[in-house]
Structures are given as C-alpha cells and as structure tokens.
Amino acid sequence: MEPREKRLVFPFSAIVGQEKAKLALLCVAVNPLIGGVLLKGDKGTGKSTLVRALANVLPEIEVVDGCPFNCNPRNPLEMCDSCYERYERGEELPVAKRKMRVVDLPLSVTIDRLVGTVDVERFLKEGKKALQPGILAEANRNVLYIDEVNLLDDYIADSLLDAAAMGWNTIEREGISFRHPARFILIGSMNPEEGELRPQILDRFGLCVEVSAPMNPEERIEIVKRVEEFHEDPISFYKKFESEENKLTERVVKAREILPKIEISDDLLKLLAETVVNLGIKTNRAEIATIKTAKAIAALNGRRRVSLEDLEKAMELALPHRLRDKPFQKPPQMRPPKPKEDKEHNHDHKHNHKHEHKKEEKSESTRSQGIGNLEQNFRSSEAKIPRIESKNFGSNDFTGYRSSRDASVTVINFPRGVPVSYLPPTNGKIKDVDFYSSLVWAVLNGKKPPIRLDLKDVRVRVRKAKAPTLWVLLLDSSGSMAVQKRISIAKGIAEKLVENGYIKKSKVALIVAKGSQAEIFVPPTKNYLKVLDAIENVPTGGRTPLSSALYNLLLLAERERRKDKSLKVRAFLITDGKANVPLFGKRIKDEIIELAKALRRKEIELNIYDTRGGGINPGISYVSLLKEVAKAKVYRA
Structure with a gap:
C-alpha cells in the first residue's frame, strides 16, 4: 500500500x-x-x-489497525463483525491513521x-x-x-x-x-x-x-503546457502545486468539522421542494442530495448558513440527471426561480436596495413562470417523435423484453457471470478454477494438508452469463408508408423499441428500406441517441425494397456473429408488408420465401409490426408469408 x-x-x-x-x-x-x-x-x-x-x-481517516475493512474505531455501527466482537468484549482497538x-x-x-x-x-x-x-x-x-x-x-x-x-x-x-x-x-x-x-x-x-x-484557445494552450511540464518532471511539477494541494486538504477537513452545524432556512427548503415537484422528479433522493450538497458547498466556503447561491449550485449538480421521464430526454439547463426577499440574505446586498425591491415584486411571478417555462421546454422534447404506447399493439408486444436478464447463456471455464456449479475441465484447458471445490474434491479423495492438487482434482466453474444481444430495426419508409400517416406510427414504434433495447443493454442497428435498395443507416451501437436521431430524420418516399432489407439483415447478423458466436439477433420489421423491388431478379415472393427460410436457419428471431390500418388495403402484403415461413411474431398497430 x-x-x-x-x-x-x-x-x-x-x-x-x-x-x-x-x-x-x-x-x-x-x-x-x-x-x-x-x-x-x-x-x-x-x-x-x-x-x-x-x-x-x-x-486522513482513523481506522482499526490491522483490519482489512478500514473499520471506524470510534463508531461501533461502522465496524465489521470481527471488530465489533472485540469492541463488545471491551478490548481496546488499536488505532492507525491512513490517507x-x-x-x-x-x-x-x-x-x-x-x-x-x-x-x-x-x-x-x-x-x-x-x-x-x-x-x-x-x-x-x-x-x-x-x-x-x-x-x-x-x-x-x-x-x-x-x-x-x-x-x-x-x-x-x-x-x-x-x-x-x-x-x-x-x-x-x-x-x-x-x-x-x-x-x-x-x-x-x-x-x-x-x-x-x-x-477557449488560451485555456487549451495552458492545458498542453501543464501536461508537458508534468511529464518532463513530475516531482518538480507536484512541488510547484503542493501548497495549493495542502490548502485544499485543510479546506475539506475544516468543512467536515463545521458541516453538522450548517443550517438552511425554511424558505429555501420550500423553494427546493416546489421546484422538484413542478419538474416532475419522482425520487426523494433529489431533495436529499441537493440539501446535503448545498450544505457541503456552504461548509467549503466557511459559512454556517446555506445561501440561495449555494442552493442554486447544488441544484445544478443534483437535479439534471433526475429530470428524465424517458431514458433519452435531454434535461434543460437548471435555472431555479428566485424566492421572495429573505432577510437572512440581504446583508450581502446592502447597496442594492432598489434592485432587490424590484426582484421582490416579481418573485412570485418569476417562481411560477420560471418553473412553468422550464417544465414546458422539458416536456416539448417529447413531441419530436410520436409516442406509441404499448397498449396499441396488443398484450404480448413488449412484455417479453422488460427484464434485462432474460437472455442468458451457460458458460464453463470462462470467468464471466454468476457461478452456479462446477465441473472437471475438458480438453485440458483451465481458465476459471474453483479452488475451494478443487480442494474439497482432493480431501474427499484422501489427500491431507498441505494439499498438492493434481489435474484430476481441479474443478472449473459453471456460470450463468448474460448473452450478448443485437436488436436490428428494419424500418420501411417507402411511399406506401406515407398513407394514413403510417410512417409516424412506424417511427413511434421504432423509438419505443430503442428505449427497450436500452433497458436490455443490447446493441441496436437500423436498416431503412426505401428506394431501389435497403441501407444500413446505423451500424450496431449502444449510442441510442444516435439511433433515435437517425429514426427522426429518415425520409419517406420511393419504392419498397423489402427483399434487400432482409438480405442486409442476414449479412449484418453474419458479420456480428463472427465477432461473438454466442450473439443472439432479434429483428424488428416495421412495415405494411408491401414490396415491389426484386433483389436477385426473381419473383419477389420467391425471394422472400428464400430469405425467410435463411432467417430461420440462422436462428434470427423476427418480429413484425404491421402498420396497415383497418378496412381495405390495396396491394399485396407479405406479412402473412413471413409469419408462416420465418415463424415470425406479428403485432398490429
């Protein structure tokens, strides 16, 4: 150490x-x-x-000397079982200081x-x-x-x-x-x-x-200079800032000492609670973290009372990442409203009476308008892509993808995942040894300590691990999807699927079928915002190259499985099922049958979201054919 x-x-x-x-x-x-x-x-x-x-x-902190858990010798509630037993026996615990x-x-x-x-x-x-x-x-x-x-x-x-x-x-x-x-x-x-x-x-x-x-170019130049100076002579560079480092340490120590004595006014507490409620933040950690942060900021500045400025800084740090109702909403800049005039803060602004008087007159309207505008700007981001709730599709649409751990594989002799059992190694390869089970096995076979393990005694772990998954969205944006605003429905479905892919921690790819051939708009990625932006900007019009979309799906799955053989591929085709562009010059129906059979052979799970509405739908749709040949699951929007 x-x-x-x-x-x-x-x-x-x-x-x-x-x-x-x-x-x-x-x-x-x-x-x-x-x-x-x-x-x-x-x-x-x-x-x-x-x-x-x-x-x-x-x-530095005080710890129990010799304890590997850094137990607090002054507080029995922060002791491990061993130290607590010694404390209960009345034993004097040895104390050491550690940074x-x-x-x-x-x-x-x-x-x-x-x-x-x-x-x-x-x-x-x-x-x-x-x-x-x-x-x-x-x-x-x-x-x-x-x-x-x-x-x-x-x-x-x-x-x-x-x-x-x-x-x-x-x-x-x-x-x-x-x-x-x-x-x-x-x-x-x-x-x-x-x-x-x-x-x-x-x-x-x-x-x-x-x-x-x-x-700022000047700041970037200064960064380069300091990094170069540090790399040339780290010791001299550190000594150059050693006094500043010590001052920061002393500042933290003093802040810890006065932290229990920091107070915050009821007006600021009320202001924080109203802001959190109006922003629709559901977790109570928001207020708790904000208050603790505001007190820490006041303590770092050597003050015994939280100011409005402290609270504003704390809100900027503790609230933005809790503003999202949906995973990908970008939180607005925090601009908390000003409270009514607080006598406890006026002593810092003695020479601004006129300015403060005007602020007091507008405080109520600022509070309501500030929160309202912040809320309006925040909620307006939801209007970019139509929201399609799962109830529009049927009872089985997204229910199979709620858990983040439903796709798992059993791995043997591979150190990833939760251990569930053990086995002797195969092919002489030993990577993930279960030492305890190996020792027990050796003892059961008559060996006594000190134990020397032979190859026949070694046991390797059997683990359950999350299977890597790839979700491929195939979005039909041809001219027929413009009828009855089907493309709006399709984009809403695609966005919902991206959100569920995020929950599953799956890679997501986007293939767009439009014009003479399909195109991979977004290759497999976990940058879900990039996929959402691509979905929003997909143009509509042209013919329907359905065969090309399925062919691109097969190629993409094959390429990704070369990187990881255990990869599970799930495809989500959002379409009205119409196709009018052949891929290999054959009949479109024959091509789709061949491609559907290939999807089954490659164990690619196909889910189809049929965007056709009720009533008469002119033209041939291949949704039923894909359902029959590829054993696809079909949902009606």
Whole structure:
C-alpha cells in the first residue's frame, strides 16, 4: 500500500477549468452521504485525471489497525463483525491513521473479487475456512472509482448497488457467513457515445456533471503546457502545486468539522421542494442530495448558513440527471426561480436596495413562470417523435423484453457471470478454477494438508452469463408508408423499441428500406441517441425494397456473429408488408420465401409490426408469408 500512496498523479489544483466537476468532487469528499459523482463526457476531457487527482486532497481517516475493512474505531455501527466482537468484549482497538485513497474497479472484475471469497492459502496451510476480502473491503471509507461505468456487467452492477444501498457487504461463500461495512464514495465516469447508464445506477449517483473540453484557445494552450511540464518532471511539477494541494486538504477537513452545524432556512427548503415537484422528479433522493450538497458547498466556503447561491449550485449538480421521464430526454439547463426577499440574505446586498425591491415584486411571478417555462421546454422534447404506447399493439408486444436478464447463456471455464456449479475441465484447458471445490474434491479423495492438487482434482466453474444481444430495426419508409400517416406510427414504434433495447443493454442497428435498395443507416451501437436521431430524420418516399432489407439483415447478423458466436439477433420489421423491388431478379415472393427460410436457419428471431390500418388495403402484403415461413411474431398497430 505504501508505494501506491506515494504514487504521483496530476495535482488537483493544477487542472485547468472544470470548476463544476471539481466542486462536485470536493462536496462528496466533505460529505460522502451525498451519494457519489458521475462524470459524463467525451473521451479525452480529463474525467479520469480529475478522479485520480482527488486522491491528493483527500484527508486522513482513523481506522482499526490491522483490519482489512478500514473499520471506524470510534463508531461501533461502522465496524465489521470481527471488530465489533472485540469492541463488545471491551478490548481496546488499536488505532492507525491512513490517507483516503481511490480504489479502481476494473470492468473485468469477477463477483468473487468484488465481494470477497474463501482464503485458499489459509485453507491449505491451516485447514480452516477464512475470508479473502474483496474490492468492497478496500473501498470502505475510501473512493470507489469505476471508469466506463456504463459498460459494467449487470451481475456486478447488481451486487454493487446492493452494497451501496445498504452500506454493508454480506458474504455467503462455502459455509462462510460474514459482513463488513461498505460505505464508500462512488465515482463513475462514462462516455455517452458508448451507451447509456442503467436508471438504477444513474439514480444512485448523488451528483452528475457534464465534462467537456474547454473551447477557449488560451485555456487549451495552458492545458498542453501543464501536461508537458508534468511529464518532463513530475516531482518538480507536484512541488510547484503542493501548497495549493495542502490548502485544499485543510479546506475539506475544516468543512467536515463545521458541516453538522450548517443550517438552511425554511424558505429555501420550500423553494427546493416546489421546484422538484413542478419538474416532475419522482425520487426523494433529489431533495436529499441537493440539501446535503448545498450544505457541503456552504461548509467549503466557511459559512454556517446555506445561501440561495449555494442552493442554486447544488441544484445544478443534483437535479439534471433526475429530470428524465424517458431514458433519452435531454434535461434543460437548471435555472431555479428566485424566492421572495429573505432577510437572512440581504446583508450581502446592502447597496442594492432598489434592485432587490424590484426582484421582490416579481418573485412570485418569476417562481411560477420560471418553473412553468422550464417544465414546458422539458416536456416539448417529447413531441419530436410520436409516442406509441404499448397498449396499441396488443398484450404480448413488449412484455417479453422488460427484464434485462432474460437472455442468458451457460458458460464453463470462462470467468464471466454468476457461478452456479462446477465441473472437471475438458480438453485440458483451465481458465476459471474453483479452488475451494478443487480442494474439497482432493480431501474427499484422501489427500491431507498441505494439499498438492493434481489435474484430476481441479474443478472449473459453471456460470450463468448474460448473452450478448443485437436488436436490428428494419424500418420501411417507402411511399406506401406515407398513407394514413403510417410512417409516424412506424417511427413511434421504432423509438419505443430503442428505449427497450436500452433497458436490455443490447446493441441496436437500423436498416431503412426505401428506394431501389435497403441501407444500413446505423451500424450496431449502444449510442441510442444516435439511433433515435437517425429514426427522426429518415425520409419517406420511393419504392419498397423489402427483399434487400432482409438480405442486409442476414449479412449484418453474419458479420456480428463472427465477432461473438454466442450473439443472439432479434429483428424488428416495421412495415405494411408491401414490396415491389426484386433483389436477385426473381419473383419477389420467391425471394422472400428464400430469405425467410435463411432467417430461420440462422436462428434470427423476427418480429413484425404491421402498420396497415383497418378496412381495405390495396396491394399485396407479405406479412402473412413471413409469419408462416420465418415463424415470425406479428403485432398490429
């Protein structure tokens, strides 16, 4: 641990700009109960640099010396089972001071490494079952940092959420039952282009900041100069900012001391509650995180009372990522309304009586109009693409895609997924050894400690893992789809499917059938906003190359399965079923039959959303033919 503590990173105070992100990180350093920070932004904007630099300004904490869980020696409610037993016996717990640090959670982490597992070495030497602490043990009372948090596997995210929600990590492994506190500052960073974050994890972050590179040439030049200087001589560069770093640490320590004494007026509380309600934010974490953040900001500034400015800054950090009713709505800029004149804040504006008097006269109208305009701008984003509710399709349309874990595969000897059993290895390949089961197997076969494992004793894990899925949307935007506004219905269905693909964490691709041949508008991606923008801008008109769309689907599925053989492909054809452009010069009907048979052979699940309305529909539709040959599921809009 000592070498890691002495590792030099880019100083926090040397980072140019990013004031909002810096403020958010300092706030959670002052009060970890805020719930963590999510940094969102494009690659190369300094997100990871900010988090790692935070380690320099984090204060020291008192821990129980020798405890791997960093237990608080002053508070029995923050002790592991072992330390609590010693405390109950009246034993004097040894105290050591340790600097808080940033613990990285790699995306490749296994569930055993995250929560802890059996200590195999101690089992071999002493024949006793003991616990090997995991990353959650290291992170207790420290910072847990997840880079690219949106790419974290579901089963890892679920365990992480359980620990973050309860503040405790409970370990049940091979007859061992143990629990320890897991109260950490959760910090995540992500690039939205690589996929959205699950709503359950997004709401777990108390604060969210958009991080972007500065567009001021002078600032960008200064960034380059500082980075070059740091790379040439890190030690001298760090010493240059050492005094600033120490001042920040002292500022955090003092803020922690006065934090319990910070007060906030009822007027500001009422203003916050009204704003949250009028914005339609449903989670109570919004007010809780905002108040804690406002108090932390006041504490960082050395004040004992929260001001309106503190509250406004806190709202900008704690509310925007909670404004969405739908996954892809872009939140508006936070412009909270001004409250009525508050005597407690007037002492800072003694020389602006006339200006304050006018503000007081308009405060009520500003409050109602400000919230109303914010709400109106926010809701108007829903009108871009028609909303098609699932009740229009029938009872079985989207119900099969609600769970994010319905598509799973069993993997053997592969370290991804939840372990469910064990087996002897096949073909002599050993990648995912279940050490405990291997040791038990050796003991049952007569071996005694110290145990030397042979190949016949080794057992590998059997795991359940989420199967990778690709959703391909085939959107018919030919001239016939303009009849009775079918294209509006089709785009609404496509948008709904993208939202469900986001919930499933599936890759989504868009194929558009229009003109002489179909075109892949969006290749497989997890950038769902990109798919939605493409759907909105799809033009309408021309002939219907249905055969070409199905052929492109087959080619796309084949190409993606070369990358991952376990990929499950689901296709969603949104059409009126009419086709008038042959692909190979054959009869269109014969082509569609051949392509439908190929879809079945390739195990591509086809779902058809028939946009034809009731009454007479002139022209031939191939929906029934696809349903029969490809065994497709058909839904009527």
